[in-house]
Amino acid sequence: MASVTVRETAGAGLYSRKRIEEMSGEKISACFQCEKCSNGCPMVFAMDIQPHRVMHCLQLGLVEEVLNSDTIWVCVSCQTCTTRCPNDIDIAHVVDTLRQLSARRQVKESQKSVAVFHTAFLSSIKRFGRVHEASMVVSYAFQNEGITGVRKQLNLGLEMMRKGKIKLVPSRLWAGKQVKEIFRKAGRKRAQ
Amino acid sequence: MKVSYYPGCSLEGTAKEYGQSFETVARDLGIELHELNGWTCCGASSAHVTNDEMAVSLGVRNLLLANKTRMDLVVPCAACYQRLKAAEKAVNTRKTIEGIPAGFATQGRIRHIVDFIWEECGEQAIREKVRKPLQALSPVCYYGCLVTRPPHITDARDPEDPRAMDDILKSLDANVKNWSYKTDCCGGNLMLTHPELARKLVARLFDMALEAGANCIAVGCPMCHASLDTVQRDITRSDGASYNLPVYYFTELMGLAFGNRAAGGWFNRHLTDAKSLLSRNGLL
Structure with a gap:
């Protein structure tokens, strides 16, 4: 587990603990470091900053460190931490907030695939109103690793097609208009 | 009884057999499903990490569409269920949300089908339908994350130890095994982006299922199914052997026990052999 280096600029970054609390609506200052979140986390083995330390970092204003961590991208959103927190902090939601902030700037190269996946997934919703799995996976694989990425998915894709698990033609819905509107509004807010 | 029905995107593709088996079983149990006209994606795991x-x-x-029907809304996918519940909680607790009519409140309940079937039908009604008891099957019930977590969203009574699926399968006379991994994550969310990490979680589930004495796994979530069934062949036990653990939707097992002829077609869609265990035991 990598230790967190406290830089001299700590707290002077773009976001303070208070700002993250406002954005997430979660009372991060209530964390008393019981470590239940980290003990129950299924992904902790792949994290560079354990969940309880994420909370501690935020309390200390070390927001940049957390935004640059692997932790926020390998979190599976399983909600175990949120469920078990004795102080009712929705920790998984705090992680969502951190991912949103991180994605506004640049996601670190080693975790790029996760951000690319979410973009491909949301594009599919925006385009069709529903996710069209087959084209979404191809689009993700191509954006992530180019033609090599697509090739990696090919065998499984063909077998799933043989098994009748692939819907070839996406549904195009009149309701898609309303969905596009939701995306337009969300995009506008983000730009503000 | 009549309910409205939100299938969710994967039931149109990778989880087709989940939809087919649920619709069949609902018909057998006298549940009338009314698919929400013009339903769209719930946002799944990508919207909440991008923009609240x-x-x-x-x-x-x-939910606006569901309100028009004035019926309860049943949802087979755990992720859709949790996202729709989260939306419900958000509009019922926050005063204003842009684009949502003031004073909007959900009319019917949003229910995951595992709880819905158990609460509405119960042991008696399920037992009455059984033509082929499943004594030969020893499943562990795997609920995954989002049927129960987080409880402030899902209203789950016992988020760490749900029992509805266990109870349903016991009513089919299956030899249900108890285990501690009912709600441990399968890493489905990372299946495409960090497959090596997701496989570690899946392998642990397989190991624990075998340790519990199971010969198959029952699920109620398309993402869990994809993650346990689809990539199973790529994962080997520490001694190099393969797991060979069929992964069934609990609705498929219900349909099988009810003697439904369509069942064979559902199992054909699985990537991990789902039929040998059944035919070996005269169930198919």
């Missing part, structure tokens, strides 16, 4: 407002709005769009 968008995540709520994508869910609420469907």
Whole structure:
């Protein structure tokens, strides 16, 4: 587990603990470091900053460190931490907030695939109103690793097609208009 | 009884057999499903990590449709269920959300089908339908994350130890095994982006299922199914052997026990052999 280096600029970054609390609506200052979140986390083995330390970092204003961590991208959103927190902090939601902030700037190269996946997934919703799995996976694989990425998915894709698990033609819905509107509004807010 | 029905995107593709088996079983149990006209994606696991407002709005769009029907809304996919519940909680607790009519409140309940079937039908009604008891099957019930977590969203009574699926399968005379991994994560969310990490979680589930004495796994979530069934062949036990653990939707097992002829077709769609265990035991 990598230790967190406290830089001299700590707290002077773009976001303070208070700002993250406002954005997430979660009372991060209530964390008393019981470590239940980290003990129950299924992904902790792949994290560079354990969940309880994420909370501690935020309390200390070390927001940049957390935004640059692997932790926020390998979190599976399983909600175990949120469920078990004795102080009712929705920790998984705090992680969502951190991912949103991180994605506004640049996601670190080693975790790029996760951000690319979410973009491909949301594009599919925006385009069709529903996710069209087959084209979404191809689009993700191509954006992530180019033609090599697509090739990696090919065998499984063909077998799933043989098994009748692939819907070839996406549904195009009149309701898609309303969905596009939701995306337009969300995009506008983000730009503000 | 009549309910409205939100299938969710994967039931149109990778989880087709989940939809087919649920619809068949619902018919057998006298449940009339009315698919929400013009339903759209709930935002799944991507909207809430990208934009809170968008995540709520994508869910609420469907809740507005459901409100018109004035019926309860049943949802087979655990992720859809949790996102629609999250949208419901957001609009019922926050005063104003852009684009949502003031004073909007959900009319019917949003229910995951595992709880819905158990609460509405119960042991008696399920037992009455059984033609082929499943004594030969020893499943562990795997609920995954989002049927029960987080409880402030899902209203789950016992988020760490749900029992509805166990109870349903016991009513089919299956030899249900108890285990501690009912709600441990399968890493489905990372299946495409960090497959090596997701496989570690899946392998542990397989190991624990075998340790519990199971010969198959029952699920109630398309993402869990994809993650346990689809990539199973790529994962080997520490001694190099393969797991060979069929992964069934609990609705498929219900349909099988009810003697439904369509069942064979559902199992053909699995990537991990789901039929040998059944035919070996005269169930197919």
